[in-house]
Amino acid sequence: MTPSDPGAGLAGADTTLVRRWNRRTVLSTLRENPQITLATMTKLTGLSRPTLSAVLEELTQRGLVQAHAPATGGSGRPARRYGFRATAGYALGLHFSPSKVLALATDLDGSITARGSIEMSPGTPAPDRLEAARALAERTAAEAGPIWTVGAATTGVVDPEGRVLRSSQISGWTGLDLTGTVSGWFDCAAVAGNDGTLAALGEKWQGVARYADDVALILSGHPSGQGMVLGGRAHHGRSGAAGELGRLLHDQTWNAAAVLDEAGRTAEEVFRSAAEGEEEASRVADHLAHHTARAASVLVSVLDPELVVVAGELTVGGRRFEQAVRAQLETMCINVPAVALSVLGDDVVPLGAVRMALDALEAKEYVRDA
Template identity: 30%
Template sequence: MGRFSPKGDCLNAVTWPTPQPPYPEAVLKAVVQGIQELDPDDRAIAIGMGVPGPVDAAGRVARRAINLGWYDVHVSDTLEHLTAKPTIIGNDANCAGLGEAWLGAGRQFQNLILLTLGTGVGGAIILNGELFVGHDGTAGELGLITLDYNGAPCNSGNRGSLEQHVSAQAIRRRLGCEPHELDQRARQGDTEAIAFWQQYGRELAAGIASLVYVLTPEAVIIGGGISAGSDLFFPSMIAELEERVLPTSRSNLQCLRATLGNQAGMVGAAKLAWQFVKKQF
């Protein structure tokens, strides 16, 4: 959790463990305690929060956070009641995308997509400088697009999704090892690991190609834990994109690694809050 100025300066930050089990009441109580530590003089004017799953279009209800066991949790109402501060929530990947667009690798672009490569594959879409969430708040699930009609089953109900090809869980399933182990092996000259990352880049590009054709972004930003090895797969990814996407759809397209790391979600949640304040007043 952090306290941010309108320009994005982080005034102070704290880290609190997620209560276990992560019941909504316990988690939101911990959030309030963190806010009190961050802002003992009660100067903050609004709250923004990222949650791991889709939220409603108004940014008030966590509709489904599978890893927390949350279903239709009225986060904003609860925090507003406990803090007396206007509150807005967003999907955590959307927050990360908004953070990168505000203060990170995407700050010079008005139209971009973010893919977070980790345990799963998250995504965010920024169009004309604004986070795009669709009519019902759930747009931007970029990791769930289909690569292989008959591929491995996905928790979403899809099969052969991008997530089932390029996430950490997909790598474990296919090769029986962790991404960081393959990263280390490739840097030591292991030809099998090097070949894997080259193929990984091509598969990632196949998914990105579909997104580029639909959205024609100025930039594709890659974040998440697997992006630490981006130098191993970016060359094959970019080469594959150049083959798959017409030049007219990828004019001046830039592929960049995210720069905010684990802070991206917090930064984006702060931006959500400032945008909310601006609209309210």
């Protein structure tokens, strides 16, 4: 027995807690070190070989570990290597907006394996919306594999239990137990959150914000929203309403989406025409930058983040729009952070939903019961 091996000789200790700690340690080590030998794992984890062997056997039975053939060449008997099996299960991310439902499936490492979408009318009754979304989710899952966890993102305020507290944009959505609903589709655990917040999480995970710890995100266009990552973690707030600027947006000087509605043009049309020199399109483009900066300035002034990310419809404005937003922020904030446009497109929100779902699954060492 060695003092560094928490799995050995702990008379009277909570053995269930010890086993959980051992599993988590081994899983973390496997995730960080592909195709690692037992000897190397012993050094990195401090666990004894018998304890490691028992944990690896359990995780192999769950499908989470695979043994690789020993490397050839060199002297002596080659050692068997072990790796995390990311394709043992899959996570599904859903994004409910007034006009669309998006679905995206990834393996346990976050590699996208399938995606799909359906157009919806904002006035579609909630039962019909959910029925269509379930069919989409099942088609997407069929292209991927067994779904172990589901994350759902939606416009509106979502409480920590995954219930929609308030949604003014989707008919019949307020009061919906979104987590319970999507969980039942695949008989697995599920989580839910606001789309702006989960967009920020998706951007932190796989986008331009991956190297920043404090991030403010503006989800632009239709739908619009805001989200934040603090200390590398999505910040939902006490009730799930963190970043909700809805009442401020009634003042249209904050609402970039309202600028497009008033102009009767898409963002792509506006920016293309502005690049071609059209005076009216240039005016609208300037207004879009101003309104986007106004919304971002609230978060910047309170959070003092490292980075502001603009995601959604207005990213088609490219580098010129990005520079215009930062120039506007210079007139509104004392200390202006870097500004970047998302490169994840429509994937940004469902990816954040996947990340939230995987975080919950990983916290349970990939136990799949709901």
